[in-house]
Amino acid sequence: MARSQLITDIGELTTQVPGEPRLTDAALVIEGDRIAWIGSAADAPAADESVSVAGRAVLPGWVDSHTHMVFAGDRSAEFEARMAGQKYAAGGIATTVRATRAATEAELAGNLSRLRGEALRQGTTFLETKTGYGLDVASEEASARIAAAEADIVTFLGAHVVPEGIDAREYLDLVTGPMLDAVAPWVRFIDVFCERGAFDVEQSREVLEAGRRAGLGLRVHGNQLGHGGGVALAVELGAASVDHCNALTDADVDALAGSDTVATVLPACDLSTREPLAPARRLRDAGATVAIATNCNPGTSYTTSMQYCVATAVLQMHLSIEEAVWAATRGGAVALGVQDSPDAVGMLAVGGRADLQVLDAPSISHLAYRPGVPLTAAVWRAGERVPAASSW
Numbered sequence: 001m002a003r004s005q006l007i008t009d010i011g012e013l014t015t016q017v018p019g020e021p022r023l024t025d026a027a028l029v030i031e032g033d034r035i036a037w038i039g040s041a042a043d044a045p046a047a048d049e050s051v052s053v054a055g056r057a058v059l060p061g062w063v064d065s066h067t068h069m070v071f072a073g074d075r076s077a078e079f080e081a082r083m084a085g086q087k088y089a090a091g092g093i094a095t096t097v098r099a100t101r102a103a104t105e106a107e108l109a110g111n112l113s114r115l116r117g118e119a120l121r122q123g124t125t126f127l128e129t130k131t132g133y134g135l136d137v138a139s140e141e142a143s144a145r146i147a148a149a150e151a152d153i154v155t156f157l158g159a160h161v162v163p164e165g166i167d168a169r170e171y172l173d174l175v176t177g178p179m180l181d182a183v184a185p186w187v188r189f190i191d192v193f194c195e196r197g198a199f200d201v202e203q204s205r206e207v208l209e210a211g212r213r214a215g216l217g218l219r220v221h222g223n224q225l226g227h228g229g230g231v232a233l234a235v236e237l238g239a240a241s242v243d244h245c246n247a248l249t250d251a252d253v254d255a256l257a258g259s260d261t262v263a264t265v266l267p268a269c270d271l272s273t274r275e276p277l278a279p280a281r282r283l284r285d286a287g288a289t290v291a292i293a294t295n296c297n298p299g300t301s302y303t304t305s306m307q308y309c310v311a312t313a314v315l316q317m318h319l320s321i322e323e324a325v326w327a328a329t330r331g332g333a334v335a336l337g338v339q340d341s342p343d344a345v346g347m348l349a350v351g352g353r354a355d356l357q358v359l360d361a362p363s364i365s366h367l368a369y370r371p372g373v374p375l376t377a378a379v380w381r382a383g384e385r386v387p388a389a390s391s392w
């Protein structure tokens with residue numbers, strides 16, 4: 001029989017199970033990679049090992065549904081210029097494309113593994129990442145393969161920008177043809193940056209329809225830098241999510257509210273680009289499903305901290321702490337299509353994956369009440385306790 005671990009003396013247990021999202025004085029048992037039992041600490045069964053968390057809060061691991069972690073180099077000079085008043089534009093992506101193409105596969109894998117480890121130790125137990133800094137067939141294939149070795153879900157973002165030295169028509173033929181064929185074994189979704197300076201609505205439609213024909217799910221980077229047609233297109237095509245959602249018309253909000261497309265907000269990116277924050281409160285109030293993700297990338301959001309994003313969503317986007325934690329766990333799961341049993345993530349339920357984090361705090365409200373404080377006390381992913389960082 002699989003090894004069992006009892007985690008007990010949980011002051012506050014956030015399960016995200018509908019109807020019973022939070023328990024107090026709770027305990028849970030992990031058997032192998034699954035949750036075997038949840039209930040009151042007083043009724044907890046015996047197990048092979050027992051860990052008392054001494055009144056701390058326990059919640060599902062974060063589901064980070066939007067990152068770009070396959071890259072080389074950094075863009076701190078661009079960041080400093082932005083802080084001095086320069087506006088963010090899609091063109092900065094070319095800097096990272098040059099560095100990524102010049103890097104070895106071992107360097108790209110090493111950087112991804114470093115970021116993945118950093119995220120995991122901060123409670124991110126389920127991670128999506130994208131290609132999008134290779135932008136030729138060989139580099140995108142390598143990016144997808146490297147990503148698949150480390151991330152839980154990989155998205156193909158060949159349509160990030162049109163790279164230097166090729167015209168848009170020729171590049172779209174590549175993305176929707178040989179590049180798509182090359183990455184297909186490694187990826188579950190296709191994505192497109194539908195924005196001025198990247199791809200317009202008709203080009204984006206072409207990319208997404210090719211991905212759908214190849215059996216991929218759809219995601220869109222939309223309405224980040226202005227009122228574009230990204231959100232409307234995502235809803236029309238039934239995309240799993242549309243991410244950024246900064247500049248929304250009432251019609252965009254209504255369309256999202258009446259759809260199954262998740263609106264993913266990226267608070268750290270909004271602050272790092274000095275763009276107006278995405279209207280998460282307005283989206284929730286209208287009835288849209290909202291997810292929160294880091295958008296970890298070297299250009300617009302170089303953080304792996306879901307806790308920082310949750311705190312910002314509460315403090316500046318006006319979500320309640322429960323709404324923000326839901327958006328950063330179950331919301332991410334819905335955005336990635338991994339919300340259903342038996343392998344659902346972003347919730348703690350008997351029979352489900354044992355992905356959880358313990359906070360050095362008595363309740364989830366401390367995530368926003370104590371912003372910037374590293375509150376992750378312990379993390380379990382698929383039933384295994386995540387070791388602390390090794391020293392270098």
Ligand SMILES: N=CN[C@@H](CCC(=O)O)C(=O)O
Nearest residue numbers: 092093193221295297299300
């Ligand atoms: N918006 C498009 N792509 C990334 C930024 C990429 C970059 O600037 O390197 C994003 O999600 O913010």
Ligand SMILES: [Zn+2]
Nearest residue numbers: 066068221295
């Ligand atoms: Zn992105």
